[in-house]
Amino acid sequence: MLISHEYQFIFIKTRKTAGTSIEIALSRYLGPMDVITPITPQDELIRAGMGITPRNYMYPAHTLPEPSEMNPEGMETMLNKLTIDRRFYNHCAAQDIRANVGEKIWQTYTKFCFERNPWDRVISEYRFMQKTKPEDYGQVTLEQFIELNLYSPNYFLYTIQDQPVCDYYGRFEFLQSDLASICQKIGIPYDGWLPNAKGASQSHRKSAGELMTPQMLDHIAERCLPEIDLFGYEQPIAA
Structure with a gap:
């Protein structure tokens, strides 16, 4: 999944809808504070070749010491130790995204996904x-x-309490034209490039x-x- 603060969009990644290819293509337009969740090592090689890596999908947290360790030494131990929790993930469901971004971003950012x-x-x-x-x-x-x-x-990924929550829905059957149309509406300067990530598994x-x-x-x-x-x-x- 992707979150762009510059273009104010949330891409909800559904399964077997060319989501990885879309992620790689749109990752090129995301900045250092945006969210890019990890994909497979093979597909990350494509992004790495463009200087792009996963970012901002985890958050660090400190855990308070036990009451018996509430002393300077315990505080020092706490400050030197971080617990890393995953905030967003590859096929992150809409309800989890909303819980993590907050209502302001959720209500104002454009949300889109693809179905098949x-x-x-x-x-x-x-x-x-x-x-x-x-x-x-x-x-x-x-x-x-x-x-x-x-x-x-895929339905539960882009719905909350059985209600669809995206502003735009593309179809895998019209992948290129629908993605171009969505990007135009959002303001992403999409150039039409789309890698064939996981292409072998999509063909039958x-x-x-x-x-x-x-x-x-x-x-x-x-x-x-x-x-x-x-x-x-x-x-x-x-x-």
């Missing part, structure tokens, strides 16, 4: 998990991945209708009904 056809997104997530965690998912079939609810809907030759049975398609339709209704996605037909 849930059937295609599930396939992408399945391929990604098989590739990155073969010890856990290597022997899991697509049918099991769906029936066991091993995939992650067969459609959801070819890979899924009617029962699998129905399962996703039921579990992802809120985002299907919100964006008007149509359920594929099994081949």
Whole structure:
């Protein structure tokens, strides 16, 4: 996720919607006081090549000593020891972001995210998990991945108390044009460059209708009904 104080926007990163590519592209416009959460080591190499690193996503805190250690030595120990807590994280949900930025920023900054056809997104997530965690998912079939609810809907990331909270929603299906449009509205001087981060996991030759049975398609339709209704996605037909 990203927070820009100069352009006053919050990018909520959803799953399998080219979020990492968007993060890398927009990180170029963020300053030293803005928030950039970490991504995978491989993808951080792309940002590192541009001199960009994660920043301001954690905060240091001191912990008071026990009552028996309330003395100069105890105070010195406290001051020399910091506890580092994570404030923001990669797929940080809207409610957590609001809690950490405060109501003023939350209400005044522009919030946006991207969503994707849930059937295609599930396939992408399945391929990604098989590739990155073969010890856990290597022997899991697509049918099991769906029936066991091993995939992650995005709806809760950009909603609070079941209400969508973003000002703009882009669609993965229209990634370049929607991102350009959102950036223009916010005032980000986006130049159209978008790296193909995690591209290998996003590509699959067969459609959801070819890979899924009617029962699998129905399962996703039921579990992802809120985002299907919100964006008007149509359920594929099994081949």
